[in-house]
Amino acid sequence: MAHQLVLKKPLAFFDLETTGINITRDRIIEISIVKALPTGGEEVRTRRVNPEMPIPGESSMIHGIYDEDVKDCPTFKQIAKNLAVFLEGCDLAGFNSNRFDVPLLVEEFLRVGVDFDLKNRRLIDAQRIFHMMEPRNLSAAYKFYCGKELVGAHGAEADALATYEVLNAQVSHYQNVEVKDAKGNATIPIVNDMDALHKLTASNHVDLAGRMVYNEAGEEVFNFGKNNGKRVEDVLKNEPSFYDWIMKGEFPLDTKRKLTEIRLRTLTQR
Template sequence: MHTLHLKKPLAFFDLETTGVNVARDRIVELSVVKALPNGETEVRTRRVNPEMPIPLESSLIHGIYDEDVKDSPTFKSIAKNLAVFLEGCDLAGFNSNRFDIPMLVEEFLRVGVEFDVKNRKCVDTQRIFHMMEPRNLSAAYKFYCGKTLIGAHGAEADTLATFEVLQGQIAKYEGVKVLDSKGVEYEPVKNDVAALHDLTASKIIDFAGRMVFNDKGEEVFNFGKHNGKKVTDILKNEPSFYDWMMKAEFPLDTKRRLTEIKLRALTQR
């Protein structure tokens, strides 16, 4: 039994997918917990054949590989039953307004099954979390240092607070072990700047984040039609993309890093 006051069913759902590009990627698993006004719940979870390969970097996150879904039904084959199950339901999830709902809507549109969200209420618990537990410097200073930040948004006050926050984080987390995406235990926070860099900035190529390192350590684009594709492959196979980026309104740092990768690729041929 749940304690929510509901006038209609509220369907909590989460999707595991081949990636985060709503237009291109597909669902590989979905779970729905339908909370009913009478206090009862119904749970449905199933794997889905995405009809495309699951990238290794995605499999390492959710643990679902091509072999696991090869005999699962396609979304098209379950779409009508799923739409019926969600009929009359409001929707809820964690970061659902930005990802899960758009992805689900896209999948329904792709197979021609009606699924309109206009008359549904959408509850995103992540928004509530971030609103009630702010993730700004003042909140961090209160959490790690137990003090109220006086003069927030003044450069010196913020800088001194950040200095104290890092010391507080090291004091709190040094020696604390967590599990990585593969379930292996490790100690992420160490009193060592190189280790802290690896933890917080090791995947940065350009500071705008238009390019990042994938799980194999390869430079890949992090936006647009080439999202997730190796930078060197695109520079080789579609040289006009480089020209477009150099003329478009990208930061100079991004253009400089892209040029460095291009020159390095040329010297390695």
């Protein structure tokens, strides 16, 4: 399609599907690039990539790509040089790209020894513009769902009352509305039931700070540092000094409490 962007050099819109969201550990499994040209046209290139590691089930549930789908695809190392040539002289654009896609792409290039310099590239993130121009805060939600301006925003009582009205309106607005997930399966996520809304909106954090999270199997794993991704029980058994380090460190009391609960549970299981 013809675009209306004023371009002095090509602008490459790109999106990644990956094994996960850890910039250093996870790998690209699909990359799609739409190169908008100064002349008004575009070039599109999409490639699937063998990540040389298993794709976690929770990631496959989001993007619908499984190990079997990429086992015969080229590795990133095999496509890196051609990809760098395709992106040569391009600025980069995406959605949440400055926080995730760009860092992960650069990491992949560095890992295989291909020079991919950002110094002379403009980085444009459409999500930043979206959030700037269409705020997703309580005042915006109150106006959208309740049709009123929030007077006294950031006052505790006004915000609490507005949130009460917003949730009430959300349940009324979305109850029994079907949505489809990435695989095309229809679900009805919003129902007037607090257990269901809790499951929908609660995080997978074990502690409030998210230093520990639940993995796909429902097990507590660490979510930071050298033990990132390791089961908390295993670390406590094999490296008891790590518990002492956390208890003496500047970690939230809630994190220390939850870790102690897991430690006590582990000790009683022996």
